[in-house]
Structures are given as C-alpha cells and as structure tokens.
Amino acid sequence: MSDHPFDIAIVGAGMVGASLALACAKAGWRVAVIEPAAPAEPDPDSEPELRVSALSAGSEAWLNRIGVWESMAKYRMAPFRSLSVWEAPSGPLRVLPGGRRLAHGARTTFEAQRLERSHLGHIVENGITRYALWQHLATHDRVQLFCPSSLKHLQQGSESVTLTLDSGDTIVASLVVGADGATSVTRKLAGIGTTRNQYRQQAMVINVRHEPPQQSITWQMFTPDGPRAYLPLPDAAGSSWGSLVWYDQPENLDELMALDEQGLMAAIRRAFPLELPDIDAAPARGRFPIAREHAHQYYRDRVVLIGDAAHTINPLAGQGVNLGFQDAACLGSLLGGGAPGADPGNPELLAQYESARRPRNQLMMDAMDLFYRFFSNNQPPLHLMRNLGLGLAGNLPFARDQVARYAMGIDETLPAPVESLLNRLA
Ligand SMILES: Cc1cc2nc3c(=O)[nH]c(=O)nc-3n(C[C@H](O)[C@H](O)[C@H](O)COP(=O)(O)OP(=O)(O)OC[C@H]3O[C@@H](n4cnc5c(N)ncnc54)[C@H](O)[C@@H]3O)c2cc1C
Numbered sequence: 001m002s003d004h005p006f007d008i009a010i011v012g013a014g015m016v017g018a019s020l021a022l023a024c025a026k027a028g029w030r031v032a033v034i035e036p037a038a039p040a041e042p043d044p045d046s047e048p049e050l051r052v053s054a055l056s057a058g059s060e061a062w063l064n065r066i067g068v069w070e071s072m073a074k075y076r077m078a079p080f081r082s083l084s085v086w087e088a089p090s091g092p093l094r095v096l097p098g099g100r101r102l103a104h105g106a107r108t109t110f111e112a113q114r115l116e117r118s119h120l121g122h123i124v125e126n127g128i129t130r131y132a133l134w135q136h137l138a139t140h141d142r143v144q145l146f147c148p149s150s151l152k153h154l155q156q157g158s159e160s161v162t163l164t165l166d167s168g169d170t171i172v173a174s175l176v177v178g179a180d181g182a183t184s185v186t187r188k189l190a191g192i193g194t195t196r197n198q199y200r201q202q203a204m205v206i207n208v209r210h211e212p213p214q215q216s217i218t219w220q221m222f223t224p225d226g227p228r229a230y231l232p233l234p235d236a237a238g239s240s241w242g243s244l245v246w247y248d249q250p251e252n253l254d255e256l257m258a259l260d261e262q263g264l265m266a267a268i269r270r271a272f273p274l275e276l277p278d279i280d281a282a283p284a285r286g287r288f289p290i291a292r293e294h295a296h297q298y299y300r301d302r303v304v305l306i307g308d309a310a311h312t313i314n315p316l317a318g319q320g321v322n323l324g325f326q327d328a329a330c331l332g333s334l335l336g337g338g339a340p341g342a343d344p345g346n347p348e349l350l351a352q353y354e355s356a357r358r359p360r361n362q363l364m365m366d367a368m369d370l371f372y373r374f375f376s377n378n379q380p381p382l383h384l385m386r387n388l389g390l391g392l393a394g395n396l397p398f399a400r401d402q403v404a405r406y407a408m409g410i411d412e413t414l415p416a417p418v419e420s421l422l423n424r425l426a
Contacts, residue, residue, distance in 0.1 A: 005030075005172050005173075006030050006031060006032040006144070006171060006172070006173040006174075007024075007029040007030045007031065007173065007174050007175065007344050008021075008024050008029050008030070008031050008032070008173055008174070008175045008176075008177060008335075008344050009031075009032040009033075009034065009161070009163055009171050009173035009175070009176045009177070010024075010031060010032070010033050010034070010176075010177045010179055011034050011151045011163070011176065011177065011178050011179060011180045011185070011186045012034070012035060012178070012179040012180030012181060012184075012186075012307075012309070013033050013034075013035035013130070013133070013134065013137065013145075013147070013179075014130065014179060014180075014181055014307065014308075015053075015126060015129050015130055015133065015307075015321050015324065015325070016179050016306055016307030016308070016321065016324035016325060016327065016328050017033070017035075017177065017179025017180070017306070017307065017328075018033070018130065018133035018134060018137060019062065019063065019066060019068070019133055019325060019328045020177060020179065020306060020328040020331060020332055021033045021137055021143060022066050022067075022068065022133060022136050022137055022140065022143075023065075023066050023328065023329075023332035023335075024332065024335060024344075025137070025140045025142040025143045026066065026067075026140075027332070027335060027336060027337050028142070028337055028339075029142065029335065029344060030142050030144075031142055031143050031144070032143075032144050032146060032171050032173060033137060033143060033144070033145050033146065033147070034146045034147070034149050034150070034151055034163070034165060034171075035145070035146070035147045035148070035149070036147070036148050036149065036150045037147070037148060038134060038145075038147050038148070039127055039130040039131040039134050040127065040131070041131060042075045042076075042125070042127055042128050042131055044075065044076065045236075045237060046236065046237065047207065047209075047236055047237050047241070047283060047284070048125055048207055048233045048234070048236050048241050048243070049125045049126070049127050049284075050205055050207055050243075050284045050285070050286050051125070051126040051127070051205070051286075052123050052124060052125050052126060052231060052233065052243050053123070053124060053126055053129070053318065053320075053321045053322075054080070054121050054122075054123055054218065054231060054318035054322075055121055055122050055123075055124050055129075055321070055322065056120075056121045056319075056322045056409035057117065057119075057120065057121060057409050058322065058325070058326065058409015059121075059321070059322050059325045059409060060121070060122065061409070062325045062326075062328070062329045063129075063325070065329075066136075066332075067136065068129075068132050068133055068136055071132035071135060071136065072124060072128055072129055072132040075125075075128045075131075075132070076125075076128070076234040076235075076236065077122045077123065077124040077125075077128070077234055078122060078123045078124075078214065078216070078231075078232045078233050078234040079118070079119040079121070079122050079216060080119060080120055080121060080122070080123065080215075080216050080217060080218045080231075080232055081111070081112040081113070081118070081119050081120060081216045081217070082109060082110065082111050082112065082120070082216070082217045082218075083109065083110045083120055083217070083218050083219065083220075084107060084108070084109045084110075084217065084218075084219040084220075084275075085107065085108055085109075085219070085220050085221075085222070086107035086108070086219075086221055086222070087221070087222045087223075088221050088222065088223045088228075088273070115405060119216075123218070123231045123232060123233060123234075123243065125233075146165060146167065146169060146171070148167075149165040149166060149167045149169065150165065150166045150185070151163055151164075151165060151166075151180065151185050151186060151189070152164050152165060152166050152185075153189065154176065154186070154189040154190060154303065156190065156300075156301040156302055156303060157302075159174075160172050160173060160174055160302070160345075161173055161174075161175075161176045161301075161302045161303060161345075163176060174302065174343055174344050174345045175302055175303075175304065175344040175345035176190075176302060176303045176304070177303075177304055177305075177306060177331070178190065178303060178304070178305045178306070178309040178310075179305075179306050179307050179309055179324075180309055181307070181308045181309060182291075182293065182308045182309070182312045184305065184308075184309035186303060186305070186309060187295060187305055187309050187310075190300050190301065190303040191300065192295050192296060192297050192300055192303075192305065193295075193296045194293045194294060194295050194296060195293065195294050195296070196291055196292070196293040197291060197292045197293075198289065198290075198291045199290045199291060199292070199314060200249065200250075201225075201226045201247045201248060201249060201290060202247070202248065202249075202250050202253050202287055202288065202289050202290060203245055203246070203247050203287065203288045203290055203315060204245070204246045204247075204248070204253050204256060204257070204285060204286070204287045204288075205243060205244070205245055205246075205285065205286050205287070205288065206243070206244045206246065206264065206268065206282050206284070206285045207233070207241060207242075207243055207244075207282065207283060207284040207285075208241065208242050208243075208244055208265075208268065208276075208279040208281065208282045209239045209240070209241055209279065209280055209281040209282075209283070210240050210241070210242055210276070210277040210278060210279045210280070211240065211277045211278045211279075211280075212235075212239075212240040213240060214232055214233075214234065214235050214240045214241075215230075215232040215240075215242065215277065216232060217230075217232065217275075218230060218231050218232060219275055220316075221272075221273050221275075225247070225248050225249060225252065226246070226247025226248045226249075227245070227247050227316055228244070228245070228246055228247070228271060228272050228273070229244065229245040229246075229247075229316075230242050230243075230244055230272070230275065230276060231243040231244075231245070231318075240277070242276070242277070242279075244268065244272065244276075245315075246268075246271070247290075247316065253287050256285075257285065257287060261281070261282050261283070264282050264285065265279055265280075265281075265282050268282065288315075290314055290315060291312055292312065292313060292314060292365055292368075292369060293311065293312045294310075294311050294361070294362070294365065295309070295310045295311065297354070298310055298350070298353065298354040298357065298358060299347070299350035299351070299353070299354060302345035304331065304350050304353065306324060306327040306328055306331060307321070307323075307324030307327055307328070308320060308324060310327065310357075310361070311323065311361045311365065313361075313364060313365050313368050314365075314368040314369065314371075316368055316371060317367075317368060317371070319364055319368070322409060323360075323361055323364060326357070326360065326409070327353075327357050327361075330353055330356050330357050331353050334349050334352055334353055334356075335349070363419065363423070366423070
C-alpha cells in the first residue's frame with residue numbers, strides 16, 4: 001500500500017481522459033493516470049484497425065493545442081473534404097449488373113471548400129490517437145501512470161478523495177476525473193445515476209479493401225432499417241481502404257456476422273450504393289450496441305465526469321469522441337494554471353463546467369435522436385418530409401454551411417433559430 005498525494009487523478013486513459021491528463025500536467029498540476037491497458041505501438045505496415053473516429057476540425061484544434069496532433073500525423077490518417085447525406089429510394093429504382101441499386105433521393109453535401117477550409121475532418125484509427133497521447137503522458141514529469149490498474153473503490157471526503165486500485169495502490173487526490181467510458185465505474189462509485197435508452201438498431205463496422213484511389217469523401221445513405229455509411233481510411237499495406245458502418249436490426253446483423261468474407265462482400269454490394277468503390281476484401285468486422293445515456297450530474301463531491309462516462313450518443317453522425325474532447329477542453333481551460341494552493345476540486349469550478357457542457361451535449365444527443373427517429377421508419381408523410389428537408393438543406397447553402405461549421409467544431413454554437421427549432425422538435 002502506498003499513498004500518493006496528487007492534485008488530479010484521471011481514471012481511464014482512453015482518448016478523452018488521456019487528452020485532459022496531458023493538458024492538466026502541462027498546466028502544472030500533479031496528475032495520476034489509472035488505466036488497465038497501455039495502447040500498443042501502431043504498425044505502419046498493418047491493415048487499418050477496426051475502431052476509427054471521424055475527428056472534427058475542433059478536435060484537431062484541441063489535440064494541436066496540447067501538442068499531440070503532430071505525433072498522430074506521423075502515423076497515418078485520412079482527411080475528408082466532403083460529406084454527403086441522402087435517403088435511399090424506398091424500392092430499387094434501378095438494378096444494375098451485380099445486383100447493386102442506384103440510389104436516388106434528395107441529397108445534401110457539405111464541402112470544405114465552401115467553408116474555406118482544406119478539409120472537414122480526419123478519419124483516424126483510435127489506437128493511433130491513444131498511442132500518441134500515451135507517449136506524451138509517459139514522458140511528462142508531472143504525470144504518474146498506474147498501468148495496468150483499475151479503479152476498485154472511492155472514498156470521497158471534503159478535502160480529498162482516496163482511490164483504491166486493483167493493484168493494491170491507494171491514491172489521494174483533490175479531484176478525480178471519471179473518464180472510464182460508457183460503463184464508468186467512477187460514476188457508479190460516486191453514486192451518480194444516468195438516464196439510458198437502448199436503440200433498437202445496432203451498428204456493424206466493416207473494414208473493406210477497395211479499388212484506388214483513396215477517397216476523401218465520407219457519405220451516409222439513410223434507409224428505414226438504418227444508415228449505411230462510408231468513411232475513407234488512409235492507404236495501408238499498399239492498398240486503399242474504407243470503413244463501412246451498417247446500422248440495422250440486431251437479427252439482421254446476426255446473419256451478416258455469421259457470413260464468410262465472400263458472403264459478406266456480396267451482401268455489402270447489394271445493400272450499399274454505387275458510391276462505394278469496387279471492394280475485393282472485407283477482413284475485419286465488429287458490432288456495437290448503441291445507446292443514449294446521460295449522467296444525472298456531471299460532478300459530485302470532488303468527482304467529475306467527462307466523455308462517454310458523462311454521455312453516450314448515437315454514433316450516427318460520429319460525434320461521441322468530439323463531444324468528449326470538448327468536455328476535456330472546457331474542463332482543462334477552467335482548471336487553467338495549477339497555481340500553488342489552488343483547489344482543482346472547487347465545486348464552483350465544477351459547476352461552471354457542468355453548466356457549460358451539459359446543454360451542448362444535450363443538444364447534440366437530441367439532434368441525433370431526432371435524426372434516428374425521423375429516418376428509421378417508412379411512413380409516407382415522413383418520407384416526403386425527409387426528402388423535402390434534405391432537398392431544402394441542399395438549396396439553402398447558408399443554413400447548411402452554418403450547421404456544417406457547428407458539426408465540424410469550427411463554430412461553438414448553432415445559429416439561434418436553428419438551435420431553438422432543434423430544442424422545440426426534441
Ligand atoms: C461504432 C462506433 C463508431 C463511432 N464513431 C465515432 C466517430 O466517428 N467519431 C466520434 O467522435 N465518435 C465515434 N464513436 C464514439 C467514440 O468511440 C466514443 O465516444 C469514445 O471512444 C469515448 O471516449 P472515452 O475516452 O470517453 O471513453 P473510452 O474510449 O471508452 O475509454 C475509456 C477508458 O477507460 C478505461 N477504463 C475502463 N474502466 C476502468 C477502470 N475501472 N479503471 C481505470 N480505467 C478504466 C478503459 O480501458 C479505456 O481506456 C463511435 C462509437 C461507436 C460504437
């Protein structure tokens with residue numbers, strides 16, 4: 001048993017927790033990081049990993065601010081310059097050789113060029129982001145890594161919190177940050193409840209090798225069973241790659257998961273639109289239940305939650321980790337410089353964090369819910385409204401570009417009329 005007096009203990013060095021740990025150490029706080037598994041060094045010759053994230057321009061700015069983006073870019077990432085969204089026709093409008101359907105329907109496209117940016121965001125393998133962050137943490141003299149270790153017990157006092165780890169170590173810190181993901185143990189031990197809704201659809205992620213060149217376009221086609229999405233991956237192992245996300249009912253995904261690689265590729269060709277380049281391999285797949293969950297409080301007695309520990313969101317617009325990075329940036333800037341004698345667990349500071357972040361996270365969760373409900377059914381009036389909506393968005397460049405700037409993290413707020421419309425619809 002050992003006692004370690006720290007200013008801040010961060011439970012979980014996923015992408016979000018590791019980024020806040022680094023920001024706090026750079027600001028002068030003494031930081032403990034508790035994590036069960038260190039990330040492996042990325043292999044530049046390997047095929048891309050299955051778990052990837054679309055990192056917005058806002059996330060890129062945050063990772064740049066803490067000095068990590070350059071380390072990530074030394075590995076590999078795929079910028080995307082355009083994002084297209086459309087609804088699939090309810091029946092096959094045209095069936096082409098190979099059984100593929102040509103998708104029609106109103107479409108809206110967001111272009112980096114229109115926003116005077118070189119790109120809208122990057123698709124990055126989660127392991128690359130985590131490894132780059134970890135390298136910086138491991139060499140920082142104000143950081144002590146407790147790895148492999150998991151949080152087992154918390155004792156919250158008025159001046160400090162005592163954490164007990166499964167390794168037997170005991171840590172004392174003025175502030176504990178729960179960044180341990182959707183099933184956060186920190187949240188449970190601090191007695192913070194959540195509101196949770198399990199969506200009927202699940203997500204299957206499939207890496208496919210396809211004909212070159214690498215695309216710099218990401219797209220999503222909505223169907224009543226769920227969206228079909230394509231994210232471009234960087235060239236790897238001498239080939240071009242893409243990440244497909246196939247949302248569907250669990251029983252349909254059971255069947256897809258049971259197919260061999262050839263069978264899965266045939267199913268992909270039938271279900272995905274012509275925009276998908278020709279594929280010749282689908283070596284990796286995985287499925288993920290999707291849920292919406294929001295903590296009732298973001299802080300309690302010197303324990304504060306960030307990232308998926310505070311909120312999980314339908315991944316349909318790829319916003320989960322981007323919101324988590326916004327939490328980390330917000331808390332990091334409120335904590336500011338680690339001035340001698342300052343208390344990082346000051347409840348006023350934590351209240352400021354919650355009042356800044358909760359409405360933003362709630363808005364994005366509501367918007368994703370709205371999309372999910374709006375597109376996941378076949379009722380004719382909604383079908384018409386969807387097409388009118390997408391058509392209208394495509395023809396209102398100003399409104400469309402404002403929404404894109406918000407979704408990409410370039411602007412922090414939505415134009416007031418759009419925000420109030422969303423709030424009312426939600
Ligand atoms: C299919 C799918 C696609 C997605 N695509 C995108 C996307 O394109 N863009 C996007 O922004 N988001 C996306 N997301 C969401 C994104 O993956 C999550 O929001 C993000 O990973 C959350 O990061 P986090 O660091 O908060 O939590 P996590 O990534 O869950 O990290 C939690 C960390 O805590 C550690 N931990 C757990 N328990 C303990 C314990 N007891 N003690 C100590 N440590 C512990 C874990 O080992 C882990 O390292 C997607 C999600 C899914 C399911």
